[in-house]
Amino acid sequence: MATAKDADRVRPALTLSKEEREVEVPEPRLNWMNQSREWGIRVKPGKKGLTLGSLNVGLYGEIPMNWPDRTRNPRGAIGVTGSPPVAIQIKDKVDLWAPCAADLYEEAIQRRWAPATDVDWTAIHPLPEDVERAICQVCTEICQYAIIDVEVITSWQHQMAYGYHEVKQFLATTSLDATRRHEAFRKRALVNGGGLGYEGPCQVSRLLLESRGGWTETVTGLTLVRGLFTQVMIRYLTRFAYNGVERKIYECVTQDLARLLTYGIEHIKYALGHAPDRQGSIFTTLAIGMRMFNRDLRDPVLREALAIIFGGGIPGARNEGMHVFYEMLDEYVQELLSACQYLRLPVTMEQLPRVLQKDQRHLPGD
Amino acid sequence: MDQQLQNGSEFELDLGWMEKQGEWGVHAEPSKNGLTLADIQVGGYADAPDESRNLSGKPRGAVSRPGSMPIGNYTVRTKSEIWLENASFLYEEALQRQWSSATDIPWDTIEPLPDDVEQAQCQMATFLTEVEFVAGDVPSRWASQMSPDFYEARNVLMAQVMDEARHMDVFRKRALANGGGLMRATGATAGFVGGIDLARDFTEMSSRLHLSGEGAVLTIFRMGELMAYNDAEKAIYRLCAQDEARHVAFGVMHMRYMAANAPERREEIDSYLDEAEAGMLTDAANPAGQLNQTSESLSIMLGGGRKYFDEGFRKLVSIRKRQLQEYQKRVISAGFGERFKNGRSRLHDMLANVAN
Ligand SMILES: [Fe+2]
Ligand SMILES: [Fe+2]
Numbered sequence: 001m002a003t004a005k006d007a008d009r010v011r012p013a014l015t016l017s018k019e020e021r022e023v024e025v026p027e028p029r030l031n032w033m034n035q036s037r038e039w040g041i042r043v044k045p046g047k048k049g050l051t052l053g054s055l056n057v058g059l060y061g062e063i064p065m066n067w068p069d070r071t072r073n074p075r076g077a078i079g080v081t082g083s084p085p086v087a088i089q090i091k092d093k094v095d096l097w098a099p100c101a102a103d104l105y106e107e108a109i110q111r112r113w114a115p116a117t118d119v120d121w122t123a124i125h126p127l128p129e130d131v132e133r134a135i136c137q138v139c140t141e142i143c144q145y146a147i148i149d150v151e152v153i154t155s156w157q158h159q160m161a162y163g164y165h166e167v168k169q170f171l172a173t174t175s176l177d178a179t180r181r182h183e184a185f186r187k188r189a190l191v192n193g194g195g196l197g198y199e200g201p202c203q204v205s206r207l208l209l210e211s212r213g214g215w216t217e218t219v220t221g222l223t224l225v226r227g228l229f230t231q232v233m234i235r236y237l238t239r240f241a242y243n244g245v246e247r248k249i250y251e252c253v254t255q256d257l258a259r260l261l262t263y264g265i266e267h268i269k270y271a272l273g274h275a276p277d278r279q280g281s282i283f284t285t286l287a288i289g290m291r292m293f294n295r296d297l298r299d300p301v302l303r304e305a306l307a308i309i310f311g312g313g314i315p316g317a318r319n320e321g322m323h324v325f326y327e328m329l330d331e332y333v334q335e336l337l338s339a340c341q342y343l344r345l346p347v348t349m350e351q352l353p354r355v356l357q358k359d360q361r362h363l364p365g366d
Numbered sequence: 367m368d369q370q371l372q373n374g375s376e377f378e379l380d381l382g383w384m385e386k387q388g389e390w391g392v393h394a395e396p397s398k399n400g401l402t403l404a405d406i407q408v409g410g411y412a413d414a415p416d417e418s419r420n421l422s423g424k425p426r427g428a429v430s431r432p433g434s435m436p437i438g439n440y441t442v443r444t445k446s447e448i449w450l451e452n453a454s455f456l457y458e459e460a461l462q463r464q465w466s467s468a469t470d471i472p473w474d475t476i477e478p479l480p481d482d483v484e485q486a487q488c489q490m491a492t493f494l495t496e497v498e499f500v501a502g503d504v505p506s507r508w509a510s511q512m513s514p515d516f517y518e519a520r521n522v523l524m525a526q527v528m529d530e531a532r533h534m535d536v537f538r539k540r541a542l543a544n545g546g547g548l549m550r551a552t553g554a555t556a557g558f559v560g561g562i563d564l565a566r567d568f569t570e571m572s573s574r575l576h577l578s579g580e581g582a583v584l585t586i587f588r589m590g591e592l593m594a595y596n597d598a599e600k601a602i603y604r605l606c607a608q609d610e611a612r613h614v615a616f617g618v619m620h621m622r623y624m625a626a627n628a629p630e631r632r633e634e635i636d637s638y639l640d641e642a643e644a645g646m647l648t649d650a651a652n653p654a655g656q657l658n659q660t661s662e663s664l665s666i667m668l669g670g671g672r673k674y675f676d677e678g679f680r681k682l683v684s685i686r687k688r689q690l691q692e693y694q695k696r697v698i699s700a701g702f703g704e705r706f707k708n709g710r711s712r713l714h715d716m717l718a719n720v721a722n
Contacts, residue, residue, distance in 0.1 A: 014589070014592055014668075014681050014684055014685075016680055016681065016684055017684075020680055020683055020684050020687075021680060023679070023680050023683050023721040024721065025675070025676040025679045025680065026679075028658070028662045028665070028675055028679075029658050029662065030662060030672075031658070031659075032489055032549060032550050032658070032659040032662065032663065033482075033485055033489075034485070035549055035550050036488070036546070036547045036548065036549050037547070037548070038547050039545075039546060039547045040545055040546075040547070041542045041545070041546065041547045042542075042543065042544060042545045043539075043542045043543055044473075044543075045468075045473045045474060048468060048469070049466065049468030049469035049471075049473070050467070050468050050471070050473045050539050050543060051468045052468070052535050052538075052539075055538060055539060055542050057542075060542060060547075060548070071551070071553055071556055072496045072497070072499055072500060072551070072555050072556075073496065073551040073553075074492060074495045074496055074538065074548055074551060076547070076548045077492050077495075077496070077548035077549060077550065077551045078548075078549065078550040078551065079551050080550070080551050080552060080553035080556075082553075083553035083556030084556050084558060085556070086503075086555070086556065086563050087563070105531075105535075106466075106468050109464070109466045109467075109468070109532070110466060110468075110469070112461075112464045114400070114458070114461040114462055115400075115401070115461075116399060116400035116401055116402045116403075116458055116461065116462075117399065117400035117462070119400075119401070121396040121400065121401040122396065130384075133384050133387060136387065137383065137387065140388075140424075140425055140428045143425040143428075144423055144424055144425055144428070147423045147424075147425065147514045147517070148423045150509060150510070150520070150524065151423065151438065151509075151510045152510075154506040154507065154509045154510040154524075154527070155507070155510035155511075157502075157503060157506045157507075157527075158503035158504065158506055158507045162499065165499070165534065165535075165538075168499070168502075168503075168531070169531040169534065169535060172502060172506070172527045172528050172530070172531035173528060173531070175506065175509070175524050175527060175528075176524050176525060176527065176528040179520075179521050179524040179525070180461070182425070182514075182517065183403065183521065186406065186425060187394065187401050187406055190392045190394040190406045190408060190411060191393070191394045191396075191401060191406075192393070193391055193392065193393055194390065194391075194392065195387060195388045195389045195390045195391070195392045195409075195411070195427070196387070196388040196389075196411070196425055196427045196428040196429075197383070197386075197387040197388060197428060197429070198383045198386045198387055198388075198428065198429050198431065199422065199424040199428050199429060199430055199431045199434055200424075200431075201431070201434075202422055202423075202431075202434050202435050202437055205422075205423060205437055206435060206437045209437050209438075209439075210437070300379075300380045300383070301383040304379050304380065304381060304383070305383075307377070307379075314379065314381070317377070317379060318376040318377050318378075318379060319375075319376060319377070322377040363377075364375050364376055364377055
């Protein structure tokens with residue numbers, strides 16, 4: 001065992017002035033010593049290193065259902081009392097928890113990327129103008145989604161109790177992910193002779209920013225409406241990518257979004273499992289979300305831009321491209337319904353807007 | 367919907383949006399560091415407006431929809447309130463220098479320490495875990511209120527939020543890695559008037575968080591070798607210092623921009639600096655300050671045990687001096703050096719009394 005003296009010997013010296021060497025030293029009070037709720041914890045690194053989740057041992061692993069303390073007392077420390085509180089509103093575990101948050105946090109860090117250097121920006125070549133315009137338009141709308149994601153997540157993070165630090169920390173990774181998403185798509189829009197496009201419609205974004213009453217409801221919109229749709233759209237964009245730049249961006253963004261979706265779905269599951277009476281408000285939020293999504297879908301811009309990308313240009317957009325667009329919507333609906341099934345939310349195809357119902361849709365040539 | 371779709375066997379396209387896109391024909395070129403934010407400052411896309419009228423979250427340079435709703439409700443819409451000249455650089459550097467507290471710290475170099483040193487380490491780790499998240503939560507809240515037209519500055523703050531999450535967890539990990547545990551919280555970041563949480567102006571918050579608060583912590587992290595007992599602790603302080611240096615740079619560069627572009631706010635900013643100076647040694651958020659819980663644990667760490675407390679305390683005094691000197695340099699660099707000449711600053715007296 002290293003002794004204090006050994007330790008002192010190996011540590012570098014700080015050269016003190018004569019004045020500093022003569023400083024009169026007050027008698028220490030040491031009233032903070034021997035004060036711990038649990039001592040003797042030695043967490044060892046595992047094969048993924050020393051992870052956040054692995055710290056949850058003994059008393060430090062006790063995560064209560066309610067955390068009334070509105071200070072920044074770390075969970076497991078001896079708290080201070082009598083401090084004016086900070087603005088924490090979410091104090092119940094059911095309102096934010098997902099058991100996977102700590103693991104997702106570490107995964108986000110392991111899978112970090114930098115659009116500047118992880119994308120080979122030279123792997124791009126001029127595209128026909130209609131295709132470039134369509135790609136730039138889609139980039140613009142994804143940038144706007146990402147900007148709103150940042151604003152939504154950051155407006156909640158500080159309101160969450162410190163007892164649930166795993167979730168707060170995970171959310172810090174998601175707002176950086178969204179920041180990077182904005183960055184990557186902006187870079188793509190400006191690198192190949194194009195530019196940014198026309199601003200997207202705002203109804204789903206409005207839902208996300210205006211659902212201030214509950215984080216779980218915000219997560220419902222962020223995950224099941226905006227997130228899942230974006231994920232499916234990026235999957236289709238990957239399939240129809242025109243170059244390595246796009247493929248790489250889509251690949252990295254897909255990973256980032258997958259973590260947000262996992263947290264979101266697992267949080268809703270946790271909330272429903274521990275407070276079944278929340279089902280009504282989650283269901284209603286989703287129904288409102290579908291109405292907002294329907295309004296956004298009425299706007300032709302994203303639809304046409306995607307169809308041009310999928311169809312290889314304007315002529316192809318009028319046929320194949322638009323059919324692929326609807327195929328993409330159907331895939332979104334399938335994923336939405338299976339997520340709802342997993343969450344035991346009684347959502348059926350018939351409850352969705354008509355544009356999302358394959359059987360209700362009349363396409364040219366039908 | 368169906369109406370829009372039907373047109374014989376083909377879909378009818380509107381395509382009017384193609385006429386409404388932003389500035390066209392832009393070719394951003396990658397530089398030696400890849401395609402950086404600085405490289406995409408091309409044409410009209412480079413210009414952040416002095417006043418942002420973007421209320422709907424559109425990316426800067428995209429064309430507004432006449433019917434878009436002001437859902438962003440941004441409170442920070444004036445460039446000088448938030449801007450700094452090197453935001454693009456700080457952001458790219460932050461992304462390049464992200465690290466993992468799980469795998470980049472050689473945790474297996476930690477060996478059992480004498481109980482007094484372990485207690486001091488754990489007390490300091492508890493304190494740092496506690497204060498790191500004020501530095502995450504507060505910039506996070508501000509980012510949600512900032513026009514995305516100033517996205518370069520917003521991006522730096524988002525990288526900071528991520529950095530602070532990692533700092534919070536690396537110190538929690540340290541506390542639980544070596545036979546210790548968490549100790550007593552300090553309440554250093556409670557909701558006091560003049561605290562980082564409560565500032566209602568971004569520059570006021572930044573002066574307190576970035577310039578004085580994180581500045582003081584940066585000095586300590588830079589001296590980390592003096593209080594580290596193994597390679598794991600050395601790595602923690604070194605990596606955290608790297609991150610903190612960016613956060614402090616944000617504050618200095620923002621204040622410099624403010625000094626040059628909003629001279630009418632100079633007096634107000636000097637008042638923030640008055641407050642910051644008054645609190646530097648008394649504020650519990652400075653781990654080398656006068657709160658005995660932190661200053662005593664630091665002294666034990668610096669000295670090498672309870673037995674060497676006096677030596678440790680004298681080193682602490684020397685560190686306090688350094689904190690004040692580095693603070694002074696930053697304020698001068700930010701363009702507010704006049705206060706050290708015209709008698710407004712109390713720093714001179716403080717330097718003479720660091721041992722108290
Ligand atoms: Fe920090
Ligand atoms: Fe920091």
